[in-house]
Amino acid sequence: MTAHRVLGHACSRMNRPDDALEHFNQALTLAGVAGDLNAQAYIHQGLAVLWAGQERHRKALEHAKHALRHYEMLDDPLTSADALNDVGWYAAHDGRFDEARAHCEAALRIFRLHEHHDGMANTLDSLGYIAHRTGEHGQALECYTQALAIIRMNRNALDEAGILEHLGDVHAALGERREAVTAWNAAYQGYRTQRRYQDAERLRQRLSR
Template sequence: MLALVREWRGDDRRALEHARHALDLYRELGQPVRQARSLDQVGWYEARLGDHATARAHCAEALVLCRRHDDPDGEANTLDSPGYIEHHDGDHRRAVGHYRQALARYRALGHTAMVAGALDHVGLPLAALGLRDEARAVWREALALYRDLECDEDAERLLRRLEELDGAERAVTG
């Protein structure tokens, strides 16, 4: 939780420190599910700080532990992180694949808020690949979910993104 608070305050470096500390504690305590979730969290902050190779390794290790210990929630969250990494490394096709796997698991688990987030995320690499209709469709679905969940800031951000997408498309075809 300390890591999340630091993230919310915009301090990913301190968030990473807290996540690493939690990982060390869970390893010492022999708690593999919590260890997996901490590995994903460490990988997430490493990715946000630009250390994609290390982040990729931590997320891969987390995914193995989630699957070995039957943690579908952790697996879904862990699949989202490599999507972020691949998108920011420019491998948009792989990013889409990871995000779609996370999305399928979130849907199966009935986690509406996480479905909205995964739809939001997968739109970015889709748009980067020039798949504007697919990006528009996932963002519209995410927008509807954000509105249902009363996530007004996320809804407003997606509205702006959809407007930018439409504006970019008009510039190309106009």
């Protein structure tokens, strides 16, 4: 089970979706036989990432909901909150914004209750995306600014670049060109530092336009 799960994640990262799907499905079958709810939830999360990478957001949402149900049965509030945020994120990408916001707000309440800063930042990032997509740019700006403050307080440089890029998107939508370019340049430097060259090149092309 573990070997198939690890291979599934590896194939997913290597952009080999057919191989990833085969390994994840085998891992899921074995986890079901063993009655391992935690493993099943984790595999469903991997499948959600896999389908999202193929732009199959509805399939990703289905697996995220399976993961959430398993974590809720385990009565672990933080993993449940993480899964709630996942459901909200994939629902937003499927255009289900009311459902997305409800799940992310539920996740944020749990993360705040437990003072889980990374979870708070990730969920605020999701809520910022939802607000941006629904035209609530002021709310999006507030969410991203809060997420960025938490990330910087905890010195989580890995997530900082992505949030800066999103912040730039909102400034651009508000017609604040200088602020957008400043945020995007900072995100670009962050991607370069982290050797995320594909993200850096994508952003460089946006800046050049």
